[in-house]
Structure formats: structure tokens, C-alpha cells
Amino acid sequence: MTEPSSRRILGLALPALGVLAAEPLYLLFDIAVVGHLGALPLAGLAVGGLILAMLSTQLTFLSYGTTARAARLHGSGDERGAVAEGVQATYLAVGIGLAVVAAVYAVGGPVTSAIAGDAEIAAAALSWLRIAVFGAPLILVAMAGNGWMRGVQNTLRPLRFVLVGLAVSAAACPVLVHGLLGAPRWELEGSAVANVAGQSVTAACFVVALLRERVPLRPHATVMRAQVVLGRDLILRSLAFQACFLSAAAVAARFGAAAVAAHQVVLQLWNLLALTLDSLAIAAQTLVGAALGAGNAAQARQLAGRLARWSTVFAVLLAGAFALGVSVLPGLFTADPEVLDQIGVIWWFFVAIIPVAGVVFALDGVLLGAGDVAFLRTATLGCALVGFLPPIWLSLEFDWGLAGIWAGLTVFMMLRMLAVVWRTGSGRWAVTGADTQAGRRSE
Template identity: 85%
Template sequence: MPEVSARRSRAEPSPSRILALALPALGVLAAEPLYLLFDIAVVGRLGALPLAGLAVGGLILAQVSTQLTFLSYGTTARAARMHGSGDEAGAVREGVQATYLAVGIGLAIIAAIQVLAVPVTSLIAGGGDIAAEALTWLRIAVFGAPLILVAMAGNGWMRGVQNTVRPLRFVLVGLGLSAVLCPVLVHGLLGAPRWELAGSAIANVAGQAVTAVCFVVALLRQARSAGPPVSLRPDSAVMRAQVVLGRDLILRSLAFQACFLSAAAVAARFGAAAVAAHQVVLQLWNLVALTLDSLAIAAQTLVGAALGAGSATQAKGLARRLTEWSTVFAVALASAFALGHTVIPALFTDDAAVIDQIDVIWWFFVAIMPVAGVVFALDGVLLGAGDAPFLRNATLGCAIVGFLPLIWLSLVQDWGLAGIWSGLTVFMVLRMLAVVWRVASGRWAVTGADIQAGR
């Protein structure tokens, strides 16, 4: 009994503890889309066609990597349960095995993309000059896939043991290098060759390599210092358990992929200005989503630890508190973007046609932010609880009913970007209704160190 009480006490978070987890996580989550926006601004000075190529190529690579978010979110959920139960070596072991998975899957992605790059870029961009630009970028940038996945695995186990500061440092070092190299290689500054869109891809891979090395070194040191030391050998049983949890998260990610790939494909058929505008606002949306996700990561980490320590009541209290905080934060963000609607788009392009298309979808973007505040917080709660089957079913259902029909109707009925972003709005509202109902039911709050217990 004293041991259980100690675990529960250790899992009880104060507001300062929540912020100590959320703020560095915010830095990690916001750093990548901020860099991508910087990348867009650098490439955007080359014109609408290279920007459209970056949009298509970047979307393909992003969708491939985000399909594998179980390496981050699944690892966090499993490591947080073990951390909450007092098994620190077990939490680090999750990181070791997730890293093995990351390297293996990443190498497979490189091979697949190199083989399929031409038909995939042509399918999404509709062929022509946009597809050619996207192909140039993608063939280089895909070599960063294993590096991105290693960083995901590293973020996952570190969040699980409630260390969000070191991942922030690692990510900033890598992105800092990319930010220096990007304008130099794209525009040929400081005597460097002018590689244009290819320079953007090379800068990305260089920064990703630095970040991945930082995570691997940290994992090796933690494995040696754990008591007892953690084996560095591949463990098929642990990897199999991670893949079982990942299966539902992958299917959930596939729903997102189908929606956003369809949206990009339809936007591309409305012309270069439309797809460029869609990419700018989509990257801003990704920035907002990942910013809100910082509180979702705190929810995932703390809820997992509370359930691992045996306290369902504490987990439910965390769900309520973090949803309130996330909603208030989302409203503040929506207000800031509403006030900046005439200024922010001009930071990324001076092409009048692109600006006109951005104006069409800006208010959809603003309106869905408060809804996202609720959705992402409760997603984090359910991910921390290991309630992946429900999240899979809810996301698939909302995509099939809400988002996909409006995307393709936009093409058939010539609704343009307004139709596509109407679909995203309906999708978010349906997801909000689903996760609110699930959390209110209480059926997700299953205690114990084993994330599969009771499922």
C-alpha cells in the first residue's frame, strides 16, 4: 500500500508541472512547422511553381511519416504506464525497441518512394511542371525518413518518462542547421551553388541527421545508466506489442492521409495558385494543431502515468482540466489569426493570385481552432489511456462521413478551396462530438501498467 500511494503521489500533477511538460513539448511541436513555414517563405521567392512543387513533395513525405506516429504516441503511452508504475528500465526499453522499428521502417520507405516517386507525384499534382518540381525535392528529402522516425521514437520514450526539455534541445539544434543551410543552398548565398528546390531538400536532411544522432546518443546513455542496464538487443516481443498498438494508430493515420492527399490532389486541379494557397494555410493549420497538441502531450503523459499508478479518478480530473486549458488557448489563437488576416499571408508570398486564394479559406481556418482545442486535448487523454481502437473507428467514420465527400464534391461542383475547407470543418466538428462522448462515458479509464489491460 505505501508503494501504491507513493506512485499516486508521484503522478499527481500541479499546474506548474503540467506547464513544465507542455511548454517544451510546444517548442518541439511548433519548431518543425515553423521551419516549414520558413522553408515555404524561402522557396516562395522562387515563384508559384517551385512553391507548388514543395507543397506536393512535402505533403507526400509528411503523409508517409505521419502514418507512423505510433513510434511517438504509442511509445509515449506505453512508456508513461511503466513510468507511472515505477518501471523506469521498462520505459527506456520501449525507446530502444521503437528505435529499431524506426530504422527498419525508414529504410523501407526510402526504397518504396524511390521506386514510386514518379507515379505518386504525377497522381497528386496531375502531371506537368508541378509534378516535375515535386519529384526533384522528394527524391532527395526522402533520405530523411529514417531520421525523422528515429526522432519520433526518441520523443516518444522521453515524453513517457516526463522529460520534454531534452527533446526540445535536440530538435532546435537540427532545425537551426536546416534554417541556416536552406536560404544559402536555395538562393546560392555566400558563394554556395544555387540549387533552388533541391537545396531545400538537402538542408532538411542535414538538420534531421543531427537531431536523430542526438536522440540515439541520449538513448544509449540512458540504457547504460538504468538500473538494471537495459539490453540493446532487438526484442521481438516488445516490438510486436508496439506494432499491435500501432496498428490502430496507423489505420487512424490512414484516414488523415486519405483526406489530406485528396484535398491536395483536388486543390492542384484548380491550378498552381490554389495549391500554393492551400499549402500555406495548411502549414499554418499544422502549426496551430501542433501547438494545441502540446497540452495533448501533457495529457497523454500524465494520464498514462496516473492510470499506470492505479488512479482512474486522477486521470478523469486531468482530462477535464486540460480540455479547459486547451479550449481557452485555442480561442486566443483564433483571435490572433483573425486580427492578422491581412498581414500574415503576405509573409509567405507576394503572388496576388495566391493571396486571393488564401482569402477564400482564411475564415474556415480561424473558425475551426476552438473546436480543435477540445478535439486535440481529448485525443491526448484517450491516447494516454491506450484507447486506440476507439480513436481509429471515430477518425475513420468522421472522415468517410464528413471530410472525403465534400473534398470530391468540390471538384465535381467546382467549389474550389472553399469546398475543401468546408469538409475539414465538418470533419473537426464530428470528431469533437465523438471524443466528448467517449470521455464522458468513462470506459477509457482502465488502470494498470499493461496498456492492453481490459481491452
């Protein structure tokens, strides 16, 4: 197995970036369409969308875990086995997705009420959510499809499938929301229907692609159980992130409207950077998993160093761009002087952690590709408990403001960097063979 060229790495990373960015961009379009209905429907979309997004975020193991397992099998030469991982992940996606639908119908009312804090907003959110949740199994099928296709080093087809589905949603959304072209005017519910329509198309594309591979379709409990084991650790890791960022938002809100607005602006920029750097992390997952599956631990280690260097250089360039843009970029989001003052407090924390993120995200991808998720789970939980949550809550106690919150994020990222650099340098993750559980046994 020859070492991948720079062109090959970019050929995996750039389509992956397109997939990562497509959904957030469509959500902005959806918000713009619904926003013309007024404040109440927009608030309902915000609350309902938050609930659905939080559910789907916890289930990304269907993508990342499937990539890790399929990449090893692909590297070992077992192409049919790699695709078969997608079959089992798709069964899991459908089963978990139907459970999500049932859960929303069982407890959606109390949950939307608790989050919204207003009866009218909660009613609007629940009305949207009860339609949109039928897209949950479809979203999860697409995650599973992305997972096995990344594992066999095909990131271009998933991009096409996602773009086709989003094009359907984008065409249907204004028509159904505002009753254009003779269609019924369904307002907020029209947004949910449009979302499900597009998700149906994307999921259908992935299922057809799977069927065309002509691999056995019989469910295998042992494979699904192994995928769930990976998923458990990834879910716990994701919950650590959710706890940190929800705590940060809650504390920021207690420092006033200007503080929470500034925090939201910079956090959205951070999320955009995370998507960008994650594209290289996905390439790392795919290529490292394949190298280990082929029995080439030396190449996996070389790839780890190479991709970490790429990601760090890219992150440093991004940090430089944001440093130079300090007098211009915040003004693109707000003209409020108080909000701009608060952004100024945290801007340099934001700039400083971008290079750190370049290292962390790349090596996260390496360890995910190796199936070393037990270490990532433990490291992330430990860094959150030690580095992020204490400064957040101490900021509230001692009135440190946003500076304290973002200092906590900085410490969190620094500790994560130390953890993944140490783990990567130890070489304990570089366990060869087609079985991702080998990495767990090395713990």
C-alpha cells in the first residue's frame, strides 16, 4: 500500500468539507424563509431545530464509527466486508431513528415546553418537530452511508447525494411555507415537510448505492453490537462537549444580552472553523484506518504526523487571517457597541486556540480512524471536568465574564492537545488488522 499523495488527501478532504458545510448552509436558508413569517414561527423553528440537532449530534457514531471499521476492512483488501459494515450500520440507523420518532411523540411536549419557556413558542416548536422528526431515520441512514463510503475512500458520491437532497428541500421550502406556485400555504409546518422530503431523497440515494454493491443484506447481531460499543464511547464523548457548551451558554446569558450575543457570534465562527478542520480529520480517519487494516503501522504513524502538520499549518494561516481581521470581521455581525466590546474581550482567546485546534482535530481523526475511541472518550471527559467546566462556573461566581468562559475553552483545548499528542506519540493506537476492537484491547 503506497503512501497517499497530497492530491489524494485533498480529494478526500474537500468533498468531506462540502458534506459538513452543506447542512448548516441550508439551515440558514430555512431560517431566512421561515423568518418572513414573523418572530413566533422563527422561535418555534429554533427550538424544534435545536432538539432535533441535539439528538442527531449524539448519534454521529453511525458515521464516524462506521468509517473506522470500514476503513480497516478496505485496507485489508476486504471490500465486501467494508461495504457490509454499511449494511449493518443502516439497520442500526433505521432502528434507532424509529426509536427517536417514538420518543419525540412520547415526551416532545414536555421537552419543548422546558426549552421554550413560553407556551406559544413551545406549541409552534412541537408542531414543527412532530413532522420533522420523521426525518430522523433518514438522517441516520445518511450518516451510515457517509460512514461506509468514507471507509472505502469515496467522499465525492456522498457530497452528490447530500446536495441532491438539499436541492429538493431548498426548492420545496419557500413553496410550502409561503404557498407559492399554487401550493398550499403550510407556514412553519411546510418547512418541516420540505426537510423530510429532501432527507428522503438523500437517504434513498445511499440505500440504492448500498444495494448496487450486491453484498449480503442479512442482519448480523455481532457486527451491530461491535458498532454499538464504538458508538457508546463516541456518545459519551459527545455528551461531554454538549455539557461544556451548554454550560458556557447558560453562564454567558447571566452576564447580560451583550455578553451572550458576543459569545454566540464568536462561537459560530468557532463552529465554522471546526467544520473546516474536520475535513482533514475525516481524511485522517479514512487513510489511517486503511493503513492499519493493511497491516502497515509505520505508514499509519507517518500519515498521523503528516496530516497533523498539514492541519496545524492550515490552522495557523486561519489564525493569522482572523487576527488581521479583528477590526473588520466582528462588525459584519453586529453594529451594537456593547456587543463589539464584548467580542473584543474574547477575540484573542479565539485566535490563540485556532492553531491548537489544528493539532487536536487532526489527531482526533487519526485516533478515530484507529478505533481508539475508548481513549478519546476518557481524555475528553477528563479534560472537560478539569479544564473547561470549573472555569465556566468560577466565572459566574467571581464575575470573570466572557474572559473566564473562553479561558476555560482555551485550557480545555490545551489539555486535549497534550492528551492526543501523548497518545499519538506512544504508538499504542497503531494496532494492525481488520478489527477495530484491536485498538480497544490495547488499552
